[in-house]
Amino acid sequence: AGQVKSQKERMLAGELYVANDAELSRENHRAKRLVWEFNQTTEEQPEERQRLLTAMFHKIGAGGYIEPPFHTDYGTNTTIGQHFYANYDAIFVDV
Template identity: 35%
Template sequence: MKTEKEKMLAGDIYQAFDEALVAERDKAKGLCFRLNQTCSTAREQRRAIVDELLGYVSDAWLESPFHCDYGYNIKVGEGFYANHGCTILDGAPVRFGDNCLLAPGVVIATAGHPLDPVTRAAGDEFAKPITVGNDVWFGANVTVCPGVTIGDNVVIGAGSVVTKDLPANTVCVGSPAKPIKPIE
């Protein structure tokens, strides 16, 4: 029988309020709190907290406030930058290539809930991975929904909602976000 964490990581329906998952989220939220309370000029302290949150050494820079669910499901390439007010709900893996930039207020959410109100009220949840290529720029207040893949060299306009995969080398805008022009 799978644990709730194993179900979550497999993309199956799981109970988000499972004791073990709550403990892991509490740990990540404690680290986010420490990060968010650490002065932006205390670079070495902030870097150490980010590395502890992610579970590996990176050159990622996260401006405060930053929030996530687990931290260990976030994998970033070189040159990752998240501006103020970003949230990553990482019940499933969230993978970023190199040189990804998140403007203020970006939300990346792997978590979703069943449409059936009884099932949803019972605490059921699911999580689907999100993959982001290299050289992607998210404009302010972009929202990325569960299960999406974004290709290399994509620019996503401010306020867009990404509900489906976006092809490489495109500027994408809207709700839902769609390619409006190629990037040569």
């Protein structure tokens, strides 16, 4: 018999999964908290914005910039390349 996949593993494999799984719920709530904090920052806080994006995403390249507000499901499933720019109201669906 094969190993049973977690709901997160099923999600990342593109399979059907239960979105309100405890692990996925914790990760989604973490992302919501970080996104809320990021969206409260101002242009005078570039270091804080970078800190939050670094904490949120799997990887963010040098010069990556996102104009608040924006939203994401998890963030940890997203890689941002160098010199990336997203204008306000971007939504990253990273299930």
